[in-house]
Amino acid sequence: MVSDPAGVASATPANLRRRSRGSFGNRSGTWVAGLSILVSLLALLPIAFVLGVSLQTGWATIVALVFRPRVAELLINTVLLVVITIPLCVALGVALAWLTERTDLPGRRLWSLLATAPLAVPAFVHSYAWVSLVPPIHGLFAGVLVSVIAYFPFLYLPIAATLRRLDPAIEDVAESLGLKPWAVFFRVVLPQLRLAIGGGALLVGLHLLAEYGLYAMIRFDTFTTAIFDQFKSTFNGPAANMLAGVLALCCLAMLTAESASRGQARYARVGSGSARLQRILRLDRKTTALALTLPIVSSVLALGVPLITLGKWLIAGGAEVWKLGDLLPALEQTLLLGVAGAIITTCAAIPIAWLSIRSPGRLHRVLESCNYITSSLPGIVVALALVTITINFARPIYQTTITVLLAYVLMFLPRALVSLRAGIAQAPVELENMARSLGRSPSQALWLITLRLAAPGAAAGAALVFLAITNELTATLLLAPNGTRTLATGFWAMTSEIDYAAAAPYALIMILLSLPLTGLLYHQSKRTAGR
Template identity: 35%
Template sequence: MTDRVATASPRRPWGLIAASLVAVALAAIPVIHLVVRVLSADPAELAAVFDRPRIPLLVGNSVLLAASVTLTAVALGVPSAFLLARARLRWRGAWAVLAALPLAMPSYLAAYGWLAWQPSMKGFWAAWLVLSFVSVPYVTLPVAAALRIGSTGLDDVARTLGRGPFGSFMLGTWPQIRPAVLAGALLVCLYTLSDFGGVALFRFPVLTTAIQQAYSASFSRDEAAVLAVLLVGLALLVVLGEQVARGRAARRIQAAPAAGRRRMTRLGPWTAPGLLLLALVPVVAVLVPVAVLLSRVLTAETLQAFDGVNLAQAIGNTVLLSAGGALVAVALALPIGVLAARHRGRMVRGIESAGYLALGLPGIVVGLSLVFFSLSVVPALYQTALVLAFGYGILFMPKAIGSIRSATGQVPTSLEDVSRTLGNSRARTWWSVTARLARPGIFAAALLAAVSAMKELPATLMLRPTGTDTLAVELWQRTDISAYGAAAPYAVALLLVAAVPAFLLSDARAGREATREAIAPETRAGREAAREAIA
């Protein structure tokens, strides 16, 4: 008999519920403030904003770019995931690392690399190219994980009934991976809608660039708020659409086997095209920009403009501010993640869903709303590191919730029950048992939030303290005026600094897997680890 992982508690955990509600209320400040500002604005001014002929163009460009990038990422990501998980490949580990590399590349940094090489790139096609290839790992990684967990049993049955390779895949494997495909597509679509740096460098007008321009003009703050509400509305429509599609996919997958035999595919004559596909994404998203960066670092222009003191200050600001944002994100996500992992019910589901609300908030919207909020409610905090860290926390709290919920849910509740029977309080049981075993996942949540904060540009531009610039800001300020040589050291430094938490994140995930094995009740080692944790 296996241990329970999550259960419906016989009594409501009011402490966790209260802490979770506070976290949700804090994360909802940007949306609430935007809605209040729009409703309190002059109706005539709002009507004038909506009557402008540029609004349909901005909305249409945003939707077109998001849809195109999402379809491209799915078209490249699903076959790449199949090659990594189901094909017989040499050096599979190396290919898996290359497939994940574009995650460390911000869109504006990739755009900078391509522009430094091809200054004539601009418009929709340039933005589509860079955003599509940078976003492919958001589909590849979850789909590859789903393929490794699933089985090929139904595929084999379909083949015996006369179906071809593609038909058997759609009948047997596709229902198993469809939720992962939808989840990856959601991330890609939201990432594209919220992107600012890449589309701005390529001079492609979308809602995010218009919000930034309206915010920069002091007489257009209401217009910026209206455009932000439009962007949030688009993002929420995408989130709701994904939830509906995911619900249908979940109902269809119920009859599919959760695990079983997995048959590895021999590529044969398709080996070369398959390897070309796996190499294409990292080459376009990483290799070309990095090669251009390295070629620019040691030029005479770069050496003349290089300011070591300013670079060191930017590195320090980046590390400190991203660490603060990671702490805020984990603090907000911890009660929600634990509540969702350990309890059930409509209230819990509602709180968890509200916690994911920030998933549809682009950085520029969070930055804009927190600027208004701090000026009107707490002026003393305007343009302070605390507001910027809070903005990071709101933006990346949903990513931390998922990691914390997963890590906490993997700790069997029987260990907590044993600890309680030994006379330990709920708080002591949490710190000595649950938190100890879930620590790798909590640490991974903090690292994920930190590496995301290092790359965040729009919120940083709006919320950073006066005179405090991060690597992303320094890079943006130089690329915006086409000073590519002067921007090269900051670009290289950003890549190197972001690589550190990415490497630690891999170690944390490995530790989380080791923890899962260590606490497995079916193994003797798991029982010994449980006794040691409770002691």
Template identity: 45%
Template structure:
């Protein structure tokens, strides 16, 4: 996410020492010093966060083998499973590729070029975060029924997912020291060679992290693929849960999905690399001069306009149509106000808990490269690919068996949000901490600060803008979450997403439109602030 750099945070002066000590050795260029163990308290907090995200896996293990490993193997070792695997992986690959193209190109245009109105385009590029995947899918299929299937699912998911790439890449572009690119140009490298050799390697961690979030989002999506009638693992799992009281087949399919997540996280870690890209000075001394577009100005404006029209204008126009064809009976101002307030409350609680749990995991992932840190980071991503309905059923199972007072209570729903969306906040925290110069932490340690003092007084303040951006993203996705909310919400409580889904399921599109419009308007506020803050 957004790098805070070191602007406004001056390093304290270290006292002179008469004799060299162990800290006088040259520091390696990457975070995570060899031989330095992570603080035990940080490890304990990260372990607690990872344990929460692994709870659905405990449920899956119990359910998948309750009728014996042979039965579970017979469920997954079928041609149908291979077909679902191919369809899910194919959809994720297409959406991730498209999101990388959209996110990187828009980030480059709005951050590094003299694009006319680039502040406004930066805001528009983040607004699709406010559009739930099922709303985007409904908007497009209601106008173009021929989009049903793979193409429609890929199109809708791309339009709502590319900001997960755009935001961290735009932040990384602002955090890159322009002197490195200028040195490359002075050595005779052209613009493309400089971008490929200097800029792109520094964008790789942000792009890889954003691409991973997109892939996990696609693999766990239920709304868009259902509306577009495209069969994936999530839809097959949901169908299996509803078709039978036997949970074993659905649990076995969910285990396959979790294994896919582990492989994706491992691949992203290798793509990200081990090098850090923090500046060691006091931040960028001057802004990077914008690159003139020349004859490419109009094609660039056309590209930005097309993306904004497809991702923002068209869904808004479709909702406007359904609001216009409705009547007074479809409007319930009191119900809208109450449902909107409940949605704000549960999303804020979910974002707060998720951000607190993500902080120790993100710091460990950025500053320590040991096996423990790697395993804890991978565990944090495990729940994100488990379908929301599986997480919901896991929480119900655990509450009924071990914590019955929490059954159908708000804390259980908030915990499910943390399980589902911890990677969103972890990715933001990790990216922010990576661009905070580790030398300032070393200086604080040399002045006698302990691990918690360094974290509280140096690391967190430097990474605060990126952490806040991750909290805002988490708030938006909590507002839009549907399957787990349907299962875990307290009796009589509805969110905007659940009311929207209920009305859409009965074909009452005009009645669903007010809830969809309010949901998008509320979610658009943090999305707008994210875009404006980066403009």
């Protein structure tokens, strides 16, 4: 019998694959699984809060607080806002994507970039610009107008990326069967955009339910503005908690509707070779002039209005509005919270991302789903949950930076998780197994091999989390320690005092911080589509 002191036999490909799948039998695998369960249990805190408050309040009180005219008014406002805004965003996103990707529109690369750029402007800065320009603007019309110009890029980006990947051979077949161009678009192209439209619409809808600053500034009551006002007046009263419960149910209903709308259709191209280049529709002069109207108007409304308004207030305020004694500390605290939150959130996503790729299973999908469901809840629900929990069970961390960072982890972990998961999937498992065959522990192999190869994905996820934190308002307002002022909360404090000139520098710095990442998203979208 031949001995194998070097363990060569144990390093065969079959054994390496078996070792990877059985990694949970060792301590390191159990440690990673334990961390994943801990993170997912923390993610369920807001859901547990909603259920716990409902049970504690009692059915009679729930009926009295929920089934009242004020809640009906808020529900009607919210439903109208969602029902009107989302179709307008879909129509604008599809039209702009078609013009910039499938026609010879002059300057279409520039218009494509300008259609993405509004993401760099926080939603409440859009509202600030319009209130400054047209002071009487308020109500549902104002809410729909500002929401569309602030959120339509969430639909434009995935729709444009999908249009780049579609195989024109399908459209050729439809035309050969006698369909006219408009019929080809509505019967062939549009159905293939279903997933992109559904995902973008869900993202817009969740933003509509969660947004506070935009609607508070234009005096349009939604569940989020009502919860915040109720919290400030009664501090953690049952009315605010019940409104938070209704809002959470609205978010879960929207998630369920989007999931059901996906259907079972196939969207992938099957066959050898690569898809041909997309056909570009030639526009005549009259059609070109008409088509240019849409990107010009959308760019003026979404970018021209906020930038011109900021310029006007900066000029009117002069050098006096640049109070470095206030701006620099706000910038410093924003950067510190953004960097710390991005690092902690990305680290918290590592075990879940690793499990979802290296050891996929039903339990791990459940753990991953817990984080997606919680992140869909508005920030104010997460903040109220943490306020209640810390007051009752963890008083030492109430209104501390720890609580703020925990809120950021619960709200933004999926942003890091998606990018990390893609990065780990691109790191060959064989290299990780080879490191273990050479004596490295699973945790060492993960750190030295897999995470190094997944570093670009981790960096992209951390950047997305950082951007979200720098523009976050509601949870920071409720949870931050006394004296904490970020750029977002500083901007909000100035606008609350109707000092729009003093608020302009805060808005400008937030936009400048957001622009590089917005450009990164634009170029990443191009690369993903193979351009």
